[in-house]
Amino acid sequence: MEWYNILLLNGAGFLAGFINTLAGGGSMLTLPLLIFLGLPANVANGTNRVAILFQSMAGLKAFQSKNAIDFKVDSRLAIPAVLGAIPGAMLASYLDADAMKKIIAITLISMFLLILFKPKVWEKSMTADPAKPLWWHYPLFVMIGFYGGFIQVGIGFILLAGLVMGSGYDLVRGNAVKKLIILLYTPVALAIFFYNGQVDIKAGLFLAIGNALGAVAAANFAVSWGPKAVKYFLLVALVVVSLKLLGLF
16 A cells, blocks of 8 residues: 555544544545545445544543543443444445435434524433433434444434433533444444455554544543533534535535
């Protein structure tokens, strides 16, 4: 691999790691780059999971060092997400994701409008307690895990919606728990992609270096600046990713 391609992977990885840790949609940068570098779309989807794995480990460690996560409480919703990710990743090898991209774009636009007109909802849900998940949280996170296993694009936004609006987290802790959930289901999805020969490990590791550094930088930013700053970053990311998914640029 040429040195400039390595730099491209490192740079795009850093931006994606930062964006994914604070909001979501960083894979909109990395997937097209991997395809541009010559990987088939399904291999790009699998290879991207290598970087996501390292990004999640680095981001979670940074959040943990800032006491932004409680593993005893925050791991409860991770198990159903992992269970959903298994069939999602298996299905990803066979189905085209275009229709799902349109659906998720509409969902993201709805989330943007909710943040814009009901900002308090995204600072912290007043209707739920993270330590006491309700019964419907479990099937919800099975479905979220299914989407994450199927295609990584946009999963950060969906997880944040479930964690903040549904489960009572603020945006800082929600981002920390998001990292935990993604870290737990990504090895399962990655193993399935490996089994199907859909991972370029070299490209994935070069991308992972940037992703991990971006995740650490973003975690420190989130804890230092708080939920309101993360909310504004989330607004911008939602607009850009939604327009991209709808094919407007």
